[in-house]
Amino acid sequence: MSPPTTNGRVAPAPENGNQIDFERLRAERHRTCVAVMDDLDLDALVVGREATIQYVSGARRFWTEGAKPFNPGCVMIAGSGLVYLMSTWADGVPPEIGHDQLYGMTWNGATLAAELAAIPGLSESRRIGVDAMTPGAARLLHAVAPKADIEDASAVLTDRRRIKTPDEQACIRVAAAAADSALAHALAGLRPGVRGRELTGRVAERMAGLGVTTPDLEAVFSSASPGGQAPVDELPAGALVSCHVGAIYAGYEGEVVRTWLNPGAKGLAAVPTPGQRRLAGRWSALFDRLMEACRPGGSGTDLLAAYETAGEPLPSGPVAHGVGLGMEPPLIGDGFPDDAGATTGFAPGMVLFVSGQVAEPEVGTIVAGETILITEGGHELLTGHGHGPLRSGDG
């Protein structure tokens, strides 16, 4: 039988090559969980969102697509500091979670209740923090811990997780590099007649080749030219194509967005029209203003103001969001409530995805965005794919 990889058990393939100290990463996250429980005076934390389970347990878990309802998948007890994980096997589970801290997956509510009740300290809890809930899970938890008040810990968890440790930043760098590389591989295949789904396939292929088999989102390639939603394969040379690529490495996200000029039939770069050059110049001016706001003391409000001072209308959807174990708050943009994080001050160690979008009816849309790290002196770009023929400063 082939030997199992030693580096694959709790993180994907490039772990060792990137010198990420996963043991330290988990220890620091565990301290944060202790602080969250102190903040809220919790006896136990019961979490069910995938990102929170990963944060609390450090386990590498089987990835499935999409939003899933809450399920009590991980428990942390304040008194002992021990973490209990719903997992039928120890594979992917870090060594600090012993075999007696695993509870097996079950379809049976009574079995789950018995498993939870057997966790030392849970049933006597007075205050239990949760990150989400369902009506049935609330009944179950009340039955398991009859004396407990069940409290929403989601906001405190989010707040405490906002500043990324150096090891978390390193994971995000790997994901960002994978996203950049996958975008480059896809764009090498872009030419008139190529379908968007072939490019999506190239993204998945390159990411997996790098050892990253989990996407942040299925890569999207779509027309950014005027005239609506023409499929990518029907776009002529010189048309604008928007590209959105995201990767998840060890749970952490990296994301890059570009607008590319459709090359000629043999892949030769197209030459931008004067209108496209003008639009690229506007994007560049806007993005400079956005980046000026990306510094300690800046905030989402400043990003929104950057659009205004650049004279560009706000697009629909987020112009920036937090980056961590997948997408995280703050969510900044038109249509998000005021308390979604726009007023949160940026601080060193925060990671954001920030995008600029400009449009002209006769020319189309240019949207491009980067994963960035807030540093003491400002920010650092973690993605850096080029802009091709649309780079500004070429006339």
Added chain:
Amino acid sequence: MATDADIITGQVDLPRMRRQRYSRLQAEMGRRDVPALLVFGSGAVQYAAGPSVISADSGRASHLRTAALVLAGDDQPHLFTPYPEGAPPELVPDHVHPPLYTESDQGVADLADILSGLSPGGLDRLAVDDLSGPMYRLAPRVLEGTELVDASRLLGPARLIKTSDELGCIRHAQRINEVAMHEVQAALVPGIRQTELTGMFLRRAFELGATGNGIDPIWQVMAPTRKGGPYTTHGDVAFPLITTDRVLADGDVIWVDTGVHYHGYASDFGRTWIVGHEPRATARQSDQYRRWRDVVTATLAEVRPGSTGSDLTAAARGVVGGQTPWLPHFYLIHGLGTESAEAPMIGTDMGPEHDAALVLQPGMVLVLEPVIWDDGYAGYRSEDIVAVTEDGWVGLSDYPYDPYDG
């Protein structure tokens, strides 16, 4: 109801599919006296509203949420989405809304305002599949007088029976998955990495028209013994284990499991392969396959309307001397639809009473996944998919069992 002809032609009428699903959901709401259903889970939203979505990691999907709200008696569902261009074309504009943001207090207050605006008389009950932290905390105040109940009680029964269009989608998703796998299996030679197989598979599946990938593809190398695998809470075989950059070696037995999406419907591909340039099953491996085949044949012989789940588990056990030929943390059979595993589930730890109460009906989809394990020699696991018809079943999967049946 589904006929063989519908399935074989694979014709899918998406507006009809959405209409018929919606009717089933409305019927369940009426039967259970639930005036409103609000769902956030990706599979549930697909079922209730059928939008085209960009499939995403759970973190993204939990923040840029697509949600569906169904009000009893309403002609169409309400869709809340960050991608309005993905809304079904027949959905009237006043039922397509910007996304709900449920991770903040203001977002939850906005949601409560939307609910009271759409049901001015108030709601005595609301079925939900998930409550964000702020929803859970604020519900007693902003949804005062509304009892929250689990959406699964409505969704489960509604989704149990598939329409012919749903079967067409599953068949098509499975076909994409299988065609992609022919290419991957041909590349299964010593020296290839698990992650490389993933890359080949996903690229081909997207090229063939998959609208998303559902699970991180699994290529698990099976240790010959239970003890040689990871620790498990039940002492039995661990499966599925996550993919790494492990290099595969000649003779490795790998259990493959993948699932892609087509218009929201999942495929489910399960096979056992042997790594090699011209792999051959040993006599024992061939015998494992033969016993697996016996279990499937005996189980399928009982598949017809009116049979119970217990009839099927008894048939499966009957051909292997009373042993339980499936993994204890899973099942002999699960359903398939907008979730990669949904009702009906047969042979789970919900127990024999649950299996006895499950009566097969036409339109149910059954994924059979028995496992034959000879400790010391690993085992055989594959998945075959059938739909229950008026007088038996029809296959929805069609992939060879190489190198075991050669």
